[in-house]
Amino acid sequence: MNLPKIAIVGRPNVGKSSLFNRIVGARRSIVEPSSGTTRDRLHADIRWKGKGLTIIDTAGFEGTRHGDMAELVLKQIRKGIEEADIIFFVTDGIAGIAPQDRELSSMLRRTSKRIYLIVNKVDNESDMQKTLEFFELGLGEPYAVSAMHGRGIERLCNDLAKGMEKYAMKNIPELVSPVRRSLSNGVKAAIIGRPNVGKSSYLNYILSEERVIVHPTAGTTRDAVDTNFNYKDREYVLIDTAGIRHSAKIEEAADFYGSVRSKEAVKRCDVAMVLLDGPEGLTRDDARIIDLCLEEGKALVIAVNKWDLVKESMEMSKYDGRLKEGMRVIRNFPVVFTSAKTGRNVKASLDVIWSVYEKYRIIIQSDKLAETLKSLNKTPEIINKRIKFKYLIQEGAMPPRFILGVKGAKGLSENLKRFVENFFRMAYDFEGTPIRIRFNL
Known part of the structure; x- marks a missing residue:
């Protein structure tokens, strides 16, 4: 059973993302005092007073303006409204009613959705009179809140829970928990790369819908957008991220936060799929991103995107070699x-992601480890060094981590360590995952 959905809508810079973060209880959406920071639809599941629901943060409504980006943003807002059961219409108590508020309220009144009119930035009791003018919008009594300080949020959520009885969500723990369990058994895959290499286009093709905005402007996506997805009865959480820029190239604060959020996405993912621009090839920024993923110990897949634009004379094997x-x-x-x-x-590529994920989380049986230890000690490289490995233990996974006991040596050369790692990789087909080996001398 699907959880009821709430879409948070409003014009730019009224505090939609602050409200989303306050309700969700985490800084999931970028909050920065400039308009237009959120551009895609962000989703998060929450539970309040035994009621479960999905919160959707949307881009700022700037009216039905013309222009490629404006039309794409409006399309995302309309989709958020269409898929939602309930609307949180957020306005700015300090600025008062703006023309975009009137235009959006007119659009919302034509829907059959339950609408909660929210006047944000009402930080104290003396500001309450600012809410009176919002009755003009014809959407009933407004809720006075301060998303920044938490004022009025509990009343809003309590009234929301009472109004959700028609969704028959009394057994919500049984409804939400299996979702959590199924996702915990799935793979979190972050789609990482420089700006404008096709990350959002990749995700949209998989989902067969424009869940995130695709636009030829570098830096269109600024949040790390999580999307739950099932493919071949496997659970995926695909994380579309903002383009990671070198610090010297970051100009806007939102770009900085988006880049930071992307790096945080790397930390919480299982598999990082780094997209490269096929015609451009590997750049220094690509190399930095790959290094970041490996430093964090993540499984890794390299996707050379825009292959349709690469010269026909270039063979995949040749490109791979270079x-x-x-x-x-x-x-x-x-x-x-x-x-x-x-x-x-x-x-x-989803099959490749799953394949490296299985290697990333593998736990090897002790009898197989014993066989590997025996075979390793019989190699000429080890015999000639007059050393012996006494024991082999797997101490963890994600990534696979091993302890190898060494006898007859005060130290091991880097070449020998690389030999042992390659031996392990061949023994267990560890393509796609980093491995960690601790040598106990």
């Missing part, structure tokens, strides 16, 4: 050639 020659560290990670525009290999 790529791994340019950055030797990625030799242990799979490369898939995709086109988010045509769909080539986009869904096939």
Whole structure:
């Protein structure tokens, strides 16, 4: 059973994202005092007073203006309203009623949705009189709140819970918990890359809808957008991120926060899929992003996107060779050639993500570890060094981590350590995942 959905709508900079974050209880959406910071629809599941629901944060409504970006943003807002059961219409108590408020209220009155009119930035009792003019919008009594300080939020949520009886959500713990359990067994995959390499187009092709805005302007996505997705009976949480820029190239505060949020997405994902711009090839910024993923110990898939724009004379195997020659560290990670525009290999890349995820979380049985230890000690490289490995223990997964006991050596060369790592990779087919080996001397 789907949870009822609430869409938070309003013009730019009235505090929609602050309200979203206050209700969700985490800084999931970027809050920055400039208009137009949120552009995509963000979703989060919450529970209040035993009632479960999905909160949707939307972009700022700036009227039915013309222009590519304005029309794309408006399209996202309309989709948020359409998929929602309940609307939180947020206004600004300090600025008062603006023309966009009147236009949006007119649009909302034509729907059959339950609408909660919210006057934000009412920080104290003396500001309450500012809410009176909002009765003009014809949407009933407004809720006076301060999303920044939490004032009025509990009353709003309590009234919301009372009004949700028609959704028969009395058994919500049984409804929400299986979702949590199924997602915990799935893979969190972050779609990472420089601005404008096609991350949102990739996600939209998979979902067969424009859940996030696609626009040829670099930096269109600024939040890390989580999307739950089922493919071949496997649970995925796909995280679309803002483009990660080198610090010297960041000009706006929202771009800075978006880049930070993307790096946080890397920390909480299981698999990082780094998209490259096929025609441009591997850049220094791409290399920095890949290094970030590996430093965080994440499984990694390289997707060479926009393959439809690469010269026909370029063969995949040749491109793959040049790529791994340019950055030797990625030799242990799979490369898939995709086109988010045509769909080539986009869904096939989900199989690759799942494959490396299974290796990333693998727990190897002790008898197999014993066989690996025995085989390792028989290799000429180890015999010639006159050392012996006494024991092999797996101490954890995600990524796989091992302890290898060493006898007959005060230290091991980096070459020998690399040999042992490669031996493990061949023994267990660890393509796509970093591995950690601790040598106990």
